[in-house]
Each structure stands twice: as structure tokens, then as C-alpha cells.
Amino acid sequence: MSRAPTFHGIHRPESGYAIISRNLGFRWPAQASALTFPDIRLPQGESLFLRGPSGSGKSTLLSLLSGLSSLQAGEFHILGQAASILSRRQRDRLRADHMGVIFQQLNLVPYLNTLQNTLLPCTLSKTRRNQAHPSPADEARELLTALAIPESHWQLPITRLSLGQQQRVAAARALMGNPALILADEPTSALDATNRDRFVDLLLTQARKRQASVLLVSHDEALAPCFDHELSLEELP
Numbered sequence: 534m535s536r537a538p539t540f541h542g543i544h545r546p547e548s549g550y551a552i553i554s555r556n557l558g559f560r561w562p563a564q565a566s567a568l569t570f571p572d573i574r575l576p577q578g579e580s581l582f583l584r585g586p587s588g589s590g591k592s593t594l595l596s597l598l599s600g601l602s603s604l605q606a607g608e609f610h611i612l613g614q615a616a617s618i619l620s621r622r623q624r625d626r627l628r629a630d631h632m633g634v635i636f637q638q639l640n641l642v643p644y645l646n647t648l649q650n651t652l653l654p655c656t657l658s659k660t661r662r663n664q665a666h667p668s669p670a671d672e673a674r675e676l677l678t679a680l681a682i683p684e685s686h687w688q689l690p691i692t693r694l695s696l697g698q699q700q701r702v703a704a705a706r707a708l709m710g711n712p713a714l715i716l717a718d719e720p721t722s723a724l725d726a727t728n729r730d731r732f733v734d735l736l737l738t739q740a741r742k743r744q745a746s747v748l749l750v751s752h753d754e755a756l757a758p759c760f761d762h763e764l765s766l767e768e769l770p
């Protein structure tokens with residue numbers, strides 16, 4: 534991925550980019566040295582694969598970009614907004630309204646069924662509810678079908694689905710209500726090669742159809758050719 538030669542500062546919105554980051558760093562308590570991250574410029578509607586070995590900071594970076602953790606060093610824009618200077622509450626709003634996050638541990642709600650889990654972003658965000666087309670329920674059904682979740686499973690508690698099916702429901706939930714940016718943390722770690730390729734293809738196909746940008750992090754280099762851009766995180770010294 535090419536880096537832009539200049540960065541115009543955090544107060545100037547950068548249109549046309551889903552993510553722009555510069556000099557991001559983060560140190561967990563008791564960590565000897567800070568994690569540092571390569572600069573990112575991800576144009577809207579395009580996909581980026583970020584590879585890195587276990588422990589290199591992939592989840593930490595997604596946690597910063599999604600606003601779950603507070604930044605310690607550097608600056609970044611999300612969808613033209615200077616996200617690194619927002620309050621926690623503003624970051625939560627930005628994530629709920631405009632980002633679909635697929636967590637490494639999926640974070641599906643165990644007491645909700647498949648359809649209810651998929652609809653969750655529209656329950657939490659009016660923006661996502663308004664963007665669901667033609668309606669939240671119809672879009673959820675369309676996404677679950679596109680992601681190959683059989684209709685017989687839609688009313689089942691999410692815990693009754695296989696791990697591969699739960700990963701696809703997590704992807705459907707992330708896409709629900711047409712967020713402009715999808716952040717995915719090792720979503721294929723439990724899948725065999727065939728299902729891994731199928732999952733990534735389904736995710737990217739749906740994202741492209743919706744003109745959403747995708748940042749996916751993984752240690753699995755085999756995924757890289759599916760993406761428009763790629764970057765690497767180095768192993769910690």
C-alpha cells in the first residue's frame with residue numbers, strides 16, 4: 534500500500550479515505566516497549582489486509598481504530614473525522630453508526646437468537662436503522678441468506694450454531710445497516726482453508742456491493758491476495 538507523502542493535520546477532514554493514521558503507538562501496562570504501527574491510508578470502498586504474527590498488536594490496533602481503547606501516541610482519521618481527538622462517548626457513537634466490527638471472540642450475545650444478533654446494530658443505532666434497506670428485518674434476512682445461514686437456523690439461539698456459522702453471523706451483524714467501514718479481527722482463525730476462503734469471499738463480496746471499506750487483520754498470509762492493499766506488523770523485539 535502506498536503511503537501519501539504528506540499529512541495535513543488532525544483538524545482537517547480527509548475526504549475519500551476510510552482510514553488515515555499516522556505514528557500510532559500504544560503501550561499496555563507492564564509492557565516493556567510500546568507497540569508501534571505502520572501508517573495507514575485506506576481509500577473509501579477499498580480493502581486492506583494487515584498481517585502480523587501473534588502478539589504483534591493486531592487486536593490492539595483494531596481496538597484503537599474502533600475507538601474501544603484511547604490513543605496514547607499518533608493521530609488518525611476515520612471517514613474524514615479526526616477520531617483520535619474524540620471523547621470516549623463520541624468514539625462509541627462513531628463506531629455504532631459507521632463501523633461494523635467483527636471481534637476475534639465474535640462477541641455474539643448468547644441469549645439472543647441468530648436474527649436478533651444480526652439486527653443488533655439497528656437496535657443500537659438510529660443511523661444504522663435508517664440505512665438498512667429496505668428494512669432492518671429484510672436486510673438481516675438478505676444478509677443471512679447471502680452468508681449461507683440456513684433459514685432453519687434464524688430463530689435458534691446463537692449458541693446452537695457451529696463456530697463457522699457464528700463467524701458468518703458476526704459478519705452479517707457487522708454489515709447490517711450499511712456501515713462505511715468494516716473492521717475484522719482474525720475472523721477465520723477457526724476455519725479450514727476451504728471455509729476460510731469462502732468466508733473472506735462472502736465478506737468482501739458483500740462489502741463491495743455496499744461500497745464499504747474493509748480492514749481485516751490476520752496472521753494468515755494466504756488471505757492477502759483477496760485484498761486491494763496489504764501491510765505488515767513486525768514481531769515484537
Ligand SMILES: Nc1ncnc2c1ncn2[C@@H]1O[C@H](COP(=O)(O)OP(=O)(O)OP(=O)(O)O)[C@@H](O)[C@H]1O
Pocket residue numbers: 561562564568585586587588589590591592593594637752
Ligand atoms: N489487555 C491487555 N493487557 C496487557 N497487555 C495486553 C493486553 N492486550 C494485549 N496485550 C499485549 O499487547 C501485545 C499485542 O497483543 P495483541 O492481542 O494486540 O496482538 P495480536 O497480534 O492481535 O495477537 P494474536 O494474533 O495472538 O491475537 C501482546 O504482547 C499482549 O500481551
